[in-house]
Amino acid sequence: xxxxxxxxxxxxxxxxxxxSVSALVFAGExxxxxxxxxxFGLISAIVxxxxxxxxxxxxxxxxxxxxxxxxxxxxxxxxxxAAVGAERGGEIALAxxxxxxxxxxxxFGCTLFLLGVFRLGNLVRFIPYPVVAGFLAGVxxxxxxxxxxxMTSRPLGFDNLAFLAEPASLWRWLPGIGFGLALWFxxxxxxxxxxxxxxxxxxxxLFYAASWITDAxxxxxxxxxxxxxxxxxDAQWRSxxxxxxxxxxxxxxxELPTAGTLIVISVLALLLFAxxxxxxxxxxxxxxxxxxxxxxxxxxxxxxxxxxxxHSLSGTILTHRMGAPVRLTGLIGTxxxxxxxxxxxxxxxxxxxxxxxxxxxxxxxxxxLEWAYETRFQLAGPDYVLVLVVLAITGGVxxxxxxxxxxxxxxxxxxxxYSRTNVVRHSLSGADFHSNVDRPEPQRMRLGxxxxxxxxxxxxxxxxxxxxxxxxxxVRERLDDPTRPPARFVILDLARxxxxxxxxMLGFVRMNQYAQDRGFHLVLTNPSPAIADQLSRxxxxxxxxxxxxxxxxLDHAMEWCExxxxxxxxxxxxxxxxxxxxxxxxxxGGTAVDIGNFLAYVEPFEVKSGEYLIRQ
Numbered sequence: 218x219x220x221x222x223x224x225x226x227x228x229x230x231x232x233x234x235x236x237s238v239s240a241l242v243f244a245g246e247x248x249x250x251x252x253x254x255x256x257f258g259l260i261s262a263i264v265x266x267x268x269x270x271x272x273x274x275x276x277x278x279x280x281x282x283x284x285x286x287x288x289x290x291x292x293x294x295x296x297x298x299a300a301v302g303a304e305r306g307g308e309i310a311l312a313x314x315x316x317x318x319x320x321x322x323x324x325f326g327c328t329l330f331l332l333g334v335f336r337l338g339n340l341v342r343f344i345p346y347p348v349v350a351g352f353l354a355g356v357x358x359x360x361x362x363x364x365x366x367x368m369t370s371r372p373l374g375f376d377n378l379a380f381l382a383e384p385a386s387l388w389r390w391l392p393g394i395g396f397g398l399a400l401w402f403x404x405x406x407x408x409x410x411x412x413x414x415x416x417x418x419x420x421x422x423l424f425y426a427a428s429w430i431t432d433a434x435x436x437x438x439x440x441x442x443x444x445x446x447x448x449x450x451d452a453q454w455r456s457x458x459x460x461x462x463x464x465x466x467x468x469x470x471x472e473l474p475t476a477g478t479l480i481v482i483s484v485l486a487l488l489l490f491a492x493x494x495x496x497x498x499x500x501x502x503x504x505x506x507x508x509x510x511x512x513x514x515x516x517x518x519x520x521x522x523x524x525x526x527x528h529s530l531s532g533t534i535l536t537h538r539m540g541a542p543v544r545l546t547g548l549i550g551t552x553x554x555x556x557x558x559x560x561x562x563x564x565x566x567x568x569x570x571x572x573x574x575x576x577x578x579x580x581x582x583x584x585x586l587e588w589a590y591e592t593r594f595q596l597a598g599p600d601y602v603l604v605l606v607v608l609a610i611t612g613g614v615x616x617x618x619x620x621x622x623x624x625x626x627x628x629x630x631x632x633x634x635y636s637r638t639n640v641v642r643h644s645l646s647g648a649d650f651h652s653n654v655d656r657p658e659p660q661r662m663r664l665g666x667x668x669x670x671x672x673x674x675x676x677x678x679x680x681x682x683x684x685x686x687x688x689x690x691x692v693r694e695r696l697d698d699p700t701r702p703p704a705r706f707v708i709l710d711l712a713r714x715x716x717x718x719x720x721x722m723l724g725f726v727r728m729n730q731y732a733q734d735r736g737f738h739l740v741l742t743n744p745s746p747a748i749a750d751q752l753s754r755x756x757x758x759x760x761x762x763x764x765x766x767x768x769x770x771l772d773h774a775m776e777w778c779e780x781x782x783x784x785x786x787x788x789x790x791x792x793x794x795x796x797x798x799x800x801x802x803x804x805x806g807g808t809a810v811d812i813g814n815f816l817a818y819v820e821p822f823e824v825k826s827g828e829y830l831i832r833q
Contacts, residue, residue: 225550228550231532231553233417234529236255236568236573237576237580238524240367240573241360241367242314244367245298245371246302246307247307247310249307257318260522260523261281261524262551262554264517265514268280268514273507273510274506275494276544277542278547280529282526283524285486286325289476291363293472294317296472297313317472319520322518323519325484326513329509330509333509334505337505345624345631347603347607348627351607352611353584354604355611360581362581364576365377368442389443389570397582404579404583420572438569483527490527515527532550606622640676640678647668647669647672647673648664653776664783670702672695673708673771675713676709680716681718685721685724685725688724692707705737710771712743714744714748722751740765740767740768742769742770
């Protein structure tokens with residue numbers, strides 16, 4: 218019973234989505250073919266619902282045509298109408314648009330399948346979250362504009378403000394806006410799966426009640442733009458091959474970048490929905506499997522002209538909350554779509570434009586509020602500004618430009634933020650940090666006195682042009698510090714460095730120049746094989762410069778620097794030649810001991826080569 222109830226509910230939602238997606242794309246001069254577009258939406262729900270209900274990793278998955286790709290297809294539709302207009306009764310525009318839908322589904326499906334096969338689904342998640350939020354907010358704006366196109370045949374924009382302000386136009390879009398606001402308010406207050414179907418039923422009932430009171434016939438309502446135009450005689454569903462001959466391929470080729478934007482945004486939306494389903498259902502989902510399955514479903518649907526689609530977030534979560542996460546749920550919803558398609562999509566043309574346009578307005582408003590308003594409480598100031606910038610560019614210029622600008626700005630912000638991280642894990646002085654060599658007391662005292670000439674920097678992370686510049690500045694600051702003795706050795710420990718970019722190598726070249734100009738030794742320790750290969754290619758090493766030295770670890774580097782430092786510092790020859798005197802002084806607590814008196818208590822003992830001194 219739960220599967221039956223939820224399956225029928227999701228089936229009704231899939232039918233509503235098919236109508237709204239068709240109304241969004243098949244608007245303006247394509248409106249007479251809206252019933253055909255609804256058929257494509259139903260085919261999408263049938264193919265996606267059937268394939269994912271059987272093969273998806275989560276058994277309660279519900280899938281249908283989605284508004285994210287449909288919003289981009291609406292842009293393609295506007296370009297198609299502008300290019301071919303009403304040639305041959307709109308047949309060329311229709312054929313071009315049907316082929317554009319099929320190609321979008323095919324390319325989208327192939328992209329998903331390849332991402333899943335090569336297990337690259339997680340790579341898409343590296344796109345910054347503010348950029349994703351800005352994209353989805355831009356989709357919301359496109360849905361709001363599309364709702365006006367559905368209700369008035371003209372999009373919301375400065376050029377159409379005078380037309381939209383006319384009394385006849387106001388009566389066409391104001392009721393739809395009111396219906397959308399009411400739907401949004403009730404859906405926010407009453408989180409129930411029956412809210413949308415019931416509110417839509419009430420909206421349709423009120424519309425026809427008002428029509429009955431005013432004695433308006435269906436022909437009157439259709440003439441005044443409140444109902445969709447009936448299908449033309451040639452607008453029945455037929456094989457995709459029949460549309461290929463009439464399509465304007467030059468227009469399709471020019472809209473290829475827009476189709477690329479559709480693919481990117483749809484992939485992002487799918488990944489966001491999949492992650493949200495994981496959280497809501499408390500169940501891990503194999504993302505690459507979902508990509509492969511959804512890709513296959515879209516490629517199959519493309520044969521029938523289906524809209525691009527993927528998982529329904531609300532429908533899938535509904536199956537979980539209603540205790541019906543079984544494959545039968547999706548199959549029942551698919552059967553309902555099959556029944557509606559069999560009866561004919563023309564039967565749905567009695568749905569009023571204000572109701573369908575109001576539904577699109579609600580969806581767009583929900584996107585805008587979620588991604589352009591609520592994110593301001595989740596993101597830092599610069600990140601939220603990025604969301605608004607992407608939204609503005611998307612709405613004012615285009616989706617592709619918004620995508621490029623968002624990624625570019627996101628990369629710049631990442632570089633700025635990452636360059637602020639300290640690449641130096643520890644900054645040490647040879648006066649306090651020593652090698653593991655057990656040295657006589659006088660040598661330790663001299664190292665404590667003169668060891669500050671050894672400057673140790675233990676590095677970490679990935680060094681690129683931003684962090685390399687900070688590292689170079691730190692070395693230069695130490696060299697120019699007048700309060701400390703001149704640095705004779707600068708040790709850079711690369712044990713925790715995971716990589717260097719080409720710009721960072723220029724920093725090492727510059728440090729080598731500092732070493733030559735100022736007469737200190739640049740010591741590099743513990744480079745990984747990849748970093749060592751980079752240094753070798755850039756000719757940074759002891760074979761090319763007497764001021765650069767490489768050691769396998771920090772301890773050996775410190776020992777070498779200490780030995781060099783001790784060689785040049787003045788020391789007592791007796792102490793340096795006779796470590797026994799130093800040992801006796803330490804044993805006696807610092808008091809000088811006569812070595813001759815001590816030797817009177819010991820006996821010389823010679824051991825020849827090959828003899829044992831102590832046998833275990």
